[in-house]
Amino acid sequence: MEFFFFLDVYADRQLIDYYILSFKLGNLKTVELKEWSGKSYIVSIKNWERFKKSTYDIILYELGDEIERFGDIETAFREGYKIAYKEAARRGAKKILPAIGYGNPPPEVVERFFPVKPAFDKFPEDIEKFLEDIVKNTPDQMSRRGIEDDEIPF
DSSP: OEEEEEOOEEETTEEEOOEEEEEEESOGGGEEEEEETTEEEEEEESOHHHHHHHEEEEEEEETTEEEEEESSHHHHHHHHHHHHHHHHHHTTOSOEEEOOSTTSOOHHHHHHHSSSOOOOOOOOSOHHHHHHHHHHHSOHHHHOOSOOTTSOOO
16 A cells, blocks of 8 residues: 655744655554545554565655655655755754654654654643633733734735
């Protein structure tokens, strides 16, 4: 079965989403899949050694054009992230972070192959309390939606 990962990185607040790692997977038991919008996405890898042995036809794309074919998934991840990271650095980004979510590699894979150690914020255990705290701690002037007298409405 064919899968892909977006090797997206944030260059400060700008998303660099040019790179896609495509591969075929012979053993679905090595991964955990989730369905979203009619597609299957890999959300975790259960056994890395079996997973990497089960991958083949590994291709790195940039904006839909093939860049390179690889014989192993580890080299493909390293090269793909290195290229994306260099692109972010070329833009003068002060903070370069990997994107995480559906379509991106699972966090444990990103941590293994991203050129620098990424720092992920943990998802809040109590999302309701987390959002409530944000609302409580947002200054009043930031939460107003009215138009100031000197602002031009569009």
